[in-house]
Amino acid sequence: MIRSSAALLLTLFFINFLNYADRYVLSAVLEQVSGDLALDPRREGWLATAFTLGYMFSSPVVANFGDRWTRPRIVALCCLVWSLATAASGLATGFWSLLVARVLIGVGEAGFLTVGPPLIADAFSKAARGRALSVFYTGVPIGSACGFVLGGLLPAVRLSESLALGWRGTFFAVAIPGVVAAALAWFLHDPPRGAHDVPGELHAEIPRKGTIREQLALFRNRTFLLVTVAFTGVAFATVPLLHWLPQFFGDVKHLDPRKANVLIGMTLILPGILGTLLGGWAGDRISKRGIPGGYLIVAALGLGGGLVCLWTAILSHDAALYFPALFLGVLCFMSCTPTLNTTIANISAPNARAMAYATVIFCMHMFGDTLSPLLFGKLIHDHGLERAYLFMPIALLVSTAACVIGVLTIRRDVAKTEQRVTTLIRASQAPKVRPRP
Numbered sequence: 001m002i003r004s005s006a007a008l009l010l011t012l013f014f015i016n017f018l019n020y021a022d023r024y025v026l027s028a029v030l031e032q033v034s035g036d037l038a039l040d041p042r043r044e045g046w047l048a049t050a051f052t053l054g055y056m057f058s059s060p061v062v063a064n065f066g067d068r069w070t071r072p073r074i075v076a077l078c079c080l081v082w083s084l085a086t087a088a089s090g091l092a093t094g095f096w097s098l099l100v101a102r103v104l105i106g107v108g109e110a111g112f113l114t115v116g117p118p119l120i121a122d123a124f125s126k127a128a129r130g131r132a133l134s135v136f137y138t139g140v141p142i143g144s145a146c147g148f149v150l151g152g153l154l155p156a157v158r159l160s161e162s163l164a165l166g167w168r169g170t171f172f173a174v175a176i177p178g179v180v181a182a183a184l185a186w187f188l189h190d191p192p193r194g195a196h197d198v199p200g201e202l203h204a205e206i207p208r209k210g211t212i213r214e215q216l217a218l219f220r221n222r223t224f225l226l227v228t229v230a231f232t233g234v235a236f237a238t239v240p241l242l243h244w245l246p247q248f249f250g251d252v253k254h255l256d257p258r259k260a261n262v263l264i265g266m267t268l269i270l271p272g273i274l275g276t277l278l279g280g281w282a283g284d285r286i287s288k289r290g291i292p293g294g295y296l297i298v299a300a301l302g303l304g305g306g307l308v309c310l311w312t313a314i315l316s317h318d319a320a321l322y323f324p325a326l327f328l329g330v331l332c333f334m335s336c337t338p339t340l341n342t343t344i345a346n347i348s349a350p351n352a353r354a355m356a357y358a359t360v361i362f363c364m365h366m367f368g369d370t371l372s373p374l375l376f377g378k379l380i381h382d383h384g385l386e387r388a389y390l391f392m393p394i395a396l397l398v399s400t401a402a403c404v405i406g407v408l409t410i411r412r413d414v415a416k417t418e419q420r421v422t423t424l425i426r427a428s429q430a431p432k433v434r435p436r437p
Helices: 005-037 041-066 071-089 095-123 126-137 139-156 166-186 208-220 222-243 245-251 257-288 294-315 319-334 336-347 350-369 372-383 385-391 394-429
Strands: none
Touching: 005 041, 005 071, 005 095, 005 126, 005 139, 005 166, 041 071, 041 095, 041 350, 071 095, 071 166, 095 126, 095 336, 095 350, 126 139, 126 257, 126 336, 139 166, 139 257, 208 222, 208 350, 208 394, 222 294, 222 336, 222 350, 222 372, 222 394, 245 385, 257 294, 257 319, 257 336, 294 319, 294 336, 294 385, 294 394, 319 336, 336 350, 336 394, 350 372, 372 385
């Protein structure tokens, strides 16, 4: 059994890295897959939609088990499911078999991302929770980048003079580390729920019998609802902006497509890592000073500063200005990832955290990036690409406002959650009096 908190964090970081690498490797080899399986653009789009639907609808189901069962075993099973589904993608004989594989990848990855962050939250104290989650979430930019890089390089690797790895072999290759990681996760220690969230004199794990009540209490928690709004606004704005970014720099900034992709990659990966780590560190520092909502303060500053940088990058036609602005904008936006996720951990009861993350995942996809690409496409059609880029970030103002309001509500909501959890623990520790015959 692996009991070290550091080992748990490193293992979950590695799995999160694989999570995003496996997710995006299809995009890198999509042209080859489409050529061999005769897929038209409409079916290519359905492959992305299938992943999102599997991801979105399975997260609450897995989270319900995650708040009750041994979490490392759930992580191991989820990692195994998406890794085997990735390998199955390499065996696809047509559109439908590949579609099913994409749904299963979404199911496995959603289960991991609802259970993984609560595991880290229970393994680290509140003072170090932001930094721990920031390490975990650096797997997002690193894994995403590696998914594209591996998908670009591995198909050309030659196994012999007459045989190359190809897109099928690429799926097999990226699936193997996931099977190994699943085996490691199986032996991780499951830290007591709420060990760092309840008064020290109680010395008890939170009973799981109160899970349903605590899950329902999330919808009466104003700060949780505000964080959900913030995440939804971020997904609504950033997903279509990133999807059309190469076309934007080609059509509006008049850059060569190959040069644009390289420069965009440079301005997304490095600031993504730096912003994620900086956000977690800053949130911990502010919260240590006893300031309520310290993580939300960092998130609000990151969203507001990122929005200014983004609009500067959109309006400027001087590469010496818009690329540094984009770099700083990504850094600011990524600082919100650990801070908002740490806020979710801090405001939800430990025996309902998996459902809290699942609810956010469901809402941000259902009301965010499921709808926004359709709206963005209409804006491009009606007003052109440059004006569409100016309009779409307005959703980030809503996210910023939600974080600011959350700073005002978080103290009361945290106190209410702690009071309910303490009452639940005391009730479970009270001696049971048997009725006299």
